[in-house]
Amino acid sequence: MSRMKRMAAMIGGYAAHPDPRGAVANAVALVIVSNQPFYPLYVYWAVSPVVAPSYLTFLSTPFFAAVPAAMRRNPLSGRALLLAAGIGNTLLCRAAFGPGSGVEVFLFPCLMLALMLFRRSERVFAFGSAALAYLAYLLPTSLLGAPSHLYEPVEYAALQRLNFLSAASLTVLIGWLFCRSLDRISRGDETGDARGA
Template sequence: MNRLKRVVAAIGAYAAHPDPRAAIANTVALVIVSNQPFYPLYLYWAVSSVIAPSYVTFLSTPFFAAVPAAMRRNTVLGRALLLAAGIGNTLLCRAAFGPGSGVEVFLFPCLMLALMLFRRAERLFALGFAALAFIAYLLPATLLGAPAHLYAPGEYAALQRLNFLSAASLTALIGWLFTAHLHTISRADETDDGRGA
């Protein structure tokens, strides 16, 4: 039990940051890292025994895990890394599963983060990443190639439900984190505390 407490404390210390927006980004990144190993299992239980296409999600794991480290160097870099990893992971999954998977729904939490993680003075980053999320959504399916596996129509419907529930949960978490830190975010914006960029 003490070992588990030490691990939890170490993760908490790794995610901590004096800039509330950076701390939220760190938390989101580490929540994604902790959930990625379970995605193939969710796929197996809810969709199909063919889970190999889901392994592409692990390509983004090091980038999400590196967000708090990048955040210590430069908060803009850390927030940009989170968004690049999220949009990139969504495109990889879209290529692996195909357009019928509904995996594009993960661009919505990316869009939400793009518009909420940056201050007014950083609005060009916010608009740039928001535009990138829209461009990723509008990319023609043919540009990404054929999916790694063609699922049956019923399996695609189940995959769409799984992806919607996952993306909706992530979006709700982001909203809750921002609501919980609204006062400190407003104060940091007024005083420029924790800018670190």
């Protein structure tokens, strides 16, 4: 039990950041890291025994895991890394599963983060990140190549449901984390606090 407490304390220390936006970004990144190993199991239980395409999601895990470390060096680059990893992972999954998977729904939490992670003085990064998410959605399927496995229509419908529930849960989590930090975020913006700039 003490080992688990030590592990939880280490993770909490790694995710901690004095800037509330940085703390939210770190928490989101580590929640994604903790959930990625289970995605193949979700696909197996809800969609199909063919889970090999889901293994490609692990290519993005090191980038999400590096967000708190990047945040310590430069908060702006840490927040940008989270968005780049999210958009990149969505494109990777779209290439692996194909457009019928509905995996593009993960661009919604990316859009939400793009508009909430940056300060007023960083609007160019907010709008630039949002534009990247829109461009990722509009990217022609032919540029990403054929999916590694073609699922049956009923399996694609199940995959769409799985991806919608996952993306909706992530969006709710992001909203809840920001609501918890709203007072500190507003106060930081009003005073011109530059800790997270």
